[in-house]
Amino acid sequence: MIFLKDKVNKLAQKTIHLEPTFDCDKFSKIGGPPDVPAEFEWPVWNEKSLSFLMQLKFSEINSENALPHIPASGLMYVFYDQEQSTWGHEPADKGSWKNLFFQETDKLKTRRYPKDIKVRHKVCNLVSKIIKTIPDIGDERIEALKLSDKQDSWYYDYQQSVYNEQPFHQIGGYPYALQGADMYLDCEIVSKGFCEDTAEYAKERYKIIEENKSDWILLLQIDSDENYDMMWGDSGMLYFWIKKQDLEAKNFENVWMILQCY
Numbered sequence: 001m002i003f004l005k006d007k008v009n010k011l012a013q014k015t016i017h018l019e020p021t022f023d024c025d026k027f028s029k030i031g032g033p034p035d036v037p038a039e040f041e042w043p044v045w046n047e048k049s050l051s052f053l054m055q056l057k058f059s060e061i062n063s064e065n066a067l068p069h070i071p072a073s074g075l076m077y078v079f080y081d082q083e084q085s086t087w088g089h090e091p092a093d094k095g096s097w098k099n100l101f102f103q104e105t106d107k108l109k110t111r112r113y114p115k116d117i118k119v120r121h122k123v124c125n126l127v128s129k130i131i132k133t134i135p136d137i138g139d140e141r142i143e144a145l146k147l148s149d150k151q152d153s154w155y156y157d158y159q160q161s162v163y164n165e166q167p168f169h170q171i172g173g174y175p176y177a178l179q180g181a182d183m184y185l186d187c188e189i190v191s192k193g194f195c196e197d198t199a200e201y202a203k204e205r206y207k208i209i210e211e212n213k214s215d216w217i218l219l220l221q222i223d224s225d226e227n228y229d230m231m232w233g234d235s236g237m238l239y240f241w242i243k244k245q246d247l248e249a250k251n252f253e254n255v256w257m258i259l260q261c262y
Helices: 002-009 149-161 183-191 199-211 244-248
Strands: 013-021 051-057 075-080 097-102 124-133 216-223 237-243 256-260
Touching (some): 183 237, 183 256, 216 244, 237 244
Antiparallel strands (some): 051 075, 075 097, 216 237, 237 256
16 A cells, blocks of 8 residues: 555645644634624524634634645634525525634624524634645546555545544645535536536536636535534535635635535
8 A cells, every 4th residue: 555655645735634622722713602803793694693613713723834825814703504504505505604704803802692593512622733635535636546445445544544533624625525525616606606406507517627717725624523512414514615816815705615414
């Protein structure tokens, strides 16, 4: 497997793994009520408050500028529909998740949950660790290697090993896909207004594949984690994608989310 490992490692990408910590001085965290600036307004979709998932301080998690395309400073707050009624497969799903960005400030206040919030995740502070993720086994570069069944098994184990038996929460890098890694295509097509399982969707998908113009990258991946009452579908994951130019401009308005599960 050494030869195969060398080939795979050449494709690896640096990734920020978000791991639980007992250091309560960290701003970055899962769950609990958010710590927000004065101008914060709790996001609402279909007249219901969205559930708070995570808050991140980029200067804390990207302190070494390990991922140059990720902001070196700023605060991001992540919210999602309490009922998990959307999976990112329909244009109308937009608004059921929110990624809010603010400049860093010391003037923060813990915000109480709105009364209609029923889903409240347990709190867990986060610390960042640089790891290297590898492509999904369905990636054409991996498929070209024509792995045997034994090599397939090794690949899955190797892909998971970088997370050190911790949940697969991450910033950047390759997604740990559960139902196909070409989510960037879905983001591009659905965000343009095309519904899945339609002829128009299939036509647009083929066009994008041929033109190879997709510029979406993984912003954030949030794993299911029973320790903090997070379960996406059947032990699934939330993937938040963003266009490169939007990330450079720190514009998080057009982030697209996709939920995948087993």
